[in-house]
Amino acid sequence: MNDDSYLILRCAGQFLILAPEGQEARFPTCAEVEAGDPVDSLEVGTWNDRPCRARDVTALPALPGGQGVPLRALFTLTGPALFSLAGRASQLLDWRAQHRFCGRCGTGTAPLAGEFAMACPACGLLAYPRISPAVMVLIRDGRRLLLARSPHFKPGVYSALAGFVEAGETLEQCAVREVREEVGLEIANLRYFASQPWPFPHSLMVAFFADYAGGQIRPEPGEIEAADWFLPEALPLLPDPVSISRHLIEAALAQDT
Numbered sequence: 001m002n003d004d005s006y007l008i009l010r011c012a013g014q015f016l017i018l019a020p021e022g023q024e025a026r027f028p029t030c031a032e033v034e035a036g037d038p039v040d041s042l043e044v045g046t047w048n049d050r051p052c053r054a055r056d057v058t059a060l061p062a063l064p065g066g067q068g069v070p071l072r073a074l075f076t077l078t079g080p081a082l083f084s085l086a087g088r089a090s091q092l093l094d095w096r097a098q099h100r101f102c103g104r105c106g107t108g109t110a111p112l113a114g115e116f117a118m119a120c121p122a123c124g125l126l127a128y129p130r131i132s133p134a135v136m137v138l139i140r141d142g143r144r145l146l147l148a149r150s151p152h153f154k155p156g157v158y159s160a161l162a163g164f165v166e167a168g169e170t171l172e173q174c175a176v177r178e179v180r181e182e183v184g185l186e187i188a189n190l191r192y193f194a195s196q197p198w199p200f201p202h203s204l205m206v207a208f209f210a211d212y213a214g215g216q217i218r219p220e221p222g223e224i225e226a227a228d229w230f231l232p233e234a235l236p237l238l239p240d241p242v243s244i245s246r247h248l249i250e251a252a253l254a255q256d257t
Helices: 074-078 080-098 173-182 244-255
Strands: 006-010 014-018 040-049 052-057 066-070 132-141 142-150 162-164 188-200 203-214 226-230
Touching: 006 080, 014 074, 040 080, 040 244, 052 080, 074 080, 080 173, 080 188, 132 173, 132 188, 132 244, 142 173, 142 244, 162 173, 173 188, 173 203, 188 244
Parallel strands: 006 052, 132 203
Antiparallel strands: 006 014, 014 066, 040 052, 132 142, 132 162, 142 226, 188 203
16 A cells, blocks of 8 residues: 555544645545554545545544544535545445355355455355435425425425335336325426435435426325425525535526526
8 A cells, every 4th residue: 555545544433534724634644644454444536646545443543633524524624525535435344344244154255356345255145335226306396396304304404305216116116106105296207417425324316306296295204294395585494515405406496597
């Protein structure tokens, strides 16, 4: 491992960031920290044309200007590039830790050279990083937007509807089912917007616009705390800018102008 490689160190959900006063926040390099066994680290990408490697540690080293930061807070502190790298690192570290043994025969696994896979030497089963696709839908009725809040949201925050794709289900089928289940509405004219890896813990958010096609709002107990139609000039609190839900809502508002 090169001394100029960046290290993404994680301990109990906190990531080590160096943020000296007046300087750009960044990950430390191998030359700045005792990295331990390089075999125990995972290469997760590049930043500033340098390799980035990640590993879990029992304690974050004390470095000048260093601080431990939760993954979600990295977006505000460092920007989207380092947030994305740390999110990828988090998912890969979790995958490796959770697949140390074969799920079919129980034999200890080992990393497969050349790709992200944990291989069983006994039965040959390969375990790849888990990715859970989820559909997000922002429904529009004229100028009105359908926004809802989960009981898990921060107080006052509303967002677009979202739910995980089930086995054997298309993204389009998931969108229709989730909207029907969560608020009792029917939708039409489903239109793709964008996607976003969401490392909490391993989702892939796929966002759509849709048009209202009928029904009365009936929030699903236990899933949706409140839901309503909102005009652009009277919106509730919205999700953080890091999320695709915020981008989806802002794109709809831009269409209204």
